[in-house]
Amino acid sequence: MSLSLSLSPQASLSPTAPLPPLPMGRSALAHLSGLLAAAFHRDALARWMVPDEQERAERLPGFFRAFVELSAAHGGVFTSPDGDAVLLFLPPGAVPDEERLAEAAAALGPHAQALHTIAALQDERHPHGPPHYYISFAGVRADRQRDGLVSALVGRLAARADAEGVGLYTEASSPGGEAASRRGGFERVGPEIALPGDGPVLRPMWRDAR
Numbered sequence: 001m002s003l004s005l006s007l008s009p010q011a012s013l014s015p016t017a018p019l020p021p022l023p024m025g026r027s028a029l030a031h032l033s034g035l036l037a038a039a040f041h042r043d044a045l046a047r048w049m050v051p052d053e054q055e056r057a058e059r060l061p062g063f064f065r066a067f068v069e070l071s072a073a074h075g076g077v078f079t080s081p082d083g084d085a086v087l088l089f090l091p092p093g094a095v096p097d098e099e100r101l102a103e104a105a106a107a108l109g110p111h112a113q114a115l116h117t118i119a120a121l122q123d124e125r126h127p128h129g130p131p132h133y134y135i136s137f138a139g140v141r142a143d144r145q146r147d148g149l150v151s152a153l154v155g156r157l158a159a160r161a162d163a164e165g166v167g168l169y170t171e172a173s174s175p176g177g178e179a180a181s182r183r184g185g186f187e188r189v190g191p192e193i194a195l196p197g198d199g200p201v202l203r204p205m206w207r208d209a210r
Contacts, residue, residue, distance in 0.1 A: 022072040029068055032079070032086050036064040039139025044200035045173040049114040062107030067137060070100040076136075078153045085140040085149035089157060092131040092166050118202075121193050125204055127169055132206075133161050135170035138177075154184040161209055168207040173200065181205040 037060035040046045041053075050056040071077050071088040078087040090096065101119075105112040135157070138150045161168050170186065171193065172178040178188075186205035193202040 022075050022077055024069065024072045024077070029065060030061075031083060032068045032077070033061045033065040035084075035086055035141060036068070036088075036137055036139045037061040038142065040064075040137075043173055045118070045195070045202070048195055048199045049108060049118070050111050059108055059111070063104050064137070066100045066104035066107060070096055070104075071136065073097060073100075078156055080140075080149045080153065084144045084147075085153060086138065087135065087150065087153035087157065088137040090134045090136065092133060092164075094134075118195065121195070122171065122202070125190060125193055127167075127189070127206070130167055132167035132169045133157060135168060138180075150180060151183060154180070158184060158207065158210075161207075165209045167209055170205050171202040172205055173202055178203045178205065181207075185210070 037057070040060060041056060046056060046060065050059055067088055068077065068086075071090065074090055074094040076089040076091060076094070078089075079085065105115050108115055135154070138153065140147075140149050158168060168186065169189075170181060172181050181203075182205075184207065186207045189204045189206040193204065195201065
């Protein structure tokens with residue numbers, strides 16, 4: 001299951017202290033990158049970026065490695081106790097490392113322009129006003145999809161956001177991701193982000209602090 005495929009480098013001003021970086025060992029980094037690659041392998045947006053199935057399987061682990069490292073640098077990685085689910089996010093005020101974003105694009109090889117296209121469209125729609133946490137990716141092992149692991153991780157982040165009085169923002173890349181977001185208290189904000197050439201859509205989702 002995937003919740004979102006979000007690539008925009010935007011961030012919001014923060015009233016809170018930054019989160020400390022998370023140490024990320026080689027084995028943990030490989031595990032989480034592989035978990036996300038498997039979760040997103042059949043995602044419509046991933047298929048749009050890298051149409052060939054075999055090539056997609058080869059390129060997605062490196063792509064997600066860059067985003068795990070980017071989020072970990074801002075303390076933005078939650079995992080289930082058994083490591084079967086992961087949530088990547090950026091806290092309010094975080095500025096993504098351009099080097100990591102470049103590594104994500106490089107991992108896609110000849111498909112890097114697709115990533116730049118997605119990011120540019122997201123940038124146009126990303127909320128620039130209220131402070132918020134930005135959920136970039138969430139994934140769960142295929143045989144644990146109905147166990148509520150991702151919902152628990154989103155709930156953990158929502159509790160933190162509520163305590164700080166800030167919102168949550170994400171872009172769901174599938175109907176299932178949108179449904180999971182709605183169960184977590186998110187609502188649609190504005191129209192869908194449509195990819196060119198009859199491509200898939202992203203569904204911007206927002207949750208107010210409670």
